[in-house]
Amino acid sequence: MALRRDRHRYSSAAPGTPEARSFELSGKPAARVTDPTACPLPGHGTNPIASGSPNVFFDGLAAARMTDKSACGSPITGAVSGTVFINGLNAATLDSTGGHGNVVVGGSGTVIIGQSGGGAAFSGLLPMPVHFTDRLQVVNEATGEPIPDHPYAIQRGDGRIEHGITNEQGFTHMVSSHLAETIKLFVE
Incomplete structure (x- = not known):
């Protein structure tokens, strides 16, 4: 048997929150x-930020973005730029926050990321939560055809095991998380 991935990453605003904030900001050092x-x-x-952009560098160092992790494993999850995106992810700055409650306390001395130009008021949307979804397709290695109605088990990043049976197209159920995680598929 072989596997195909059907991975999705999407952002969504919380239902019923059309809130916007007005604020003035001259900018913060890029993380x-x-x-x-x-x-x-x-x-x-x-501890230092440990992962970043593969192709955007500030002062010779990879730019940090939403979901990049620090050495303790905490992903950057909040207080990121609402206007600057690096590889499709919000740019992290001084004071960006992480999943463990950590805060970025250092940044570039030459690259400043601002929310608005010249200190003018900016009405921006609240940060949107990021969600990850992933499902796998079980296929016959020889023919490439999906294998429907086949039992499987998925081990989540935290060790939990979820059991299921592939659907008519050979797909497992969708696994969702607000943080990226590694999953393992066991085909029975």
């Missing part, structure tokens, strides 16, 4: 790989 974050979890302390 990059190796810039420090302060994590409040016991034993984590100050």
Whole structure:
């Protein structure tokens, strides 16, 4: 048997929240790989951003974006730029926040990311939550045809096991998470 991926990443605003905020901002230093974050979890302390853009660099360091992780494993999840996107992801800046409650405490000395030009008021949307979904298709290696009605088990990143039977197109159920995770498929 072989597998095909059917991966999706999408953003969605919370239903019924047409809120917008007006604020003035002259800008914040861009966050990059190796810039420090302060994590409040016991034993984590100050640790660097560990992942970033594969092809956008500030001061010779990879630019940090929403979902990039610090060395303690915490993804950047909030207080990111609402107007600057790097590889389709919001740019991280000084004071961006992470999933562990950590905060980016350092940044570029030469690249400033602003929310609006010249200090003018900017009415921006609230940050949209990011969601990841993934499903796999079980196919016959010899023919490439989907294998319907076949039992399987999916192990989630946190170790939980979910059992199911492939649908008529050979797909597993959709696995969703607000953070990226590695899943394992066991075909029975």
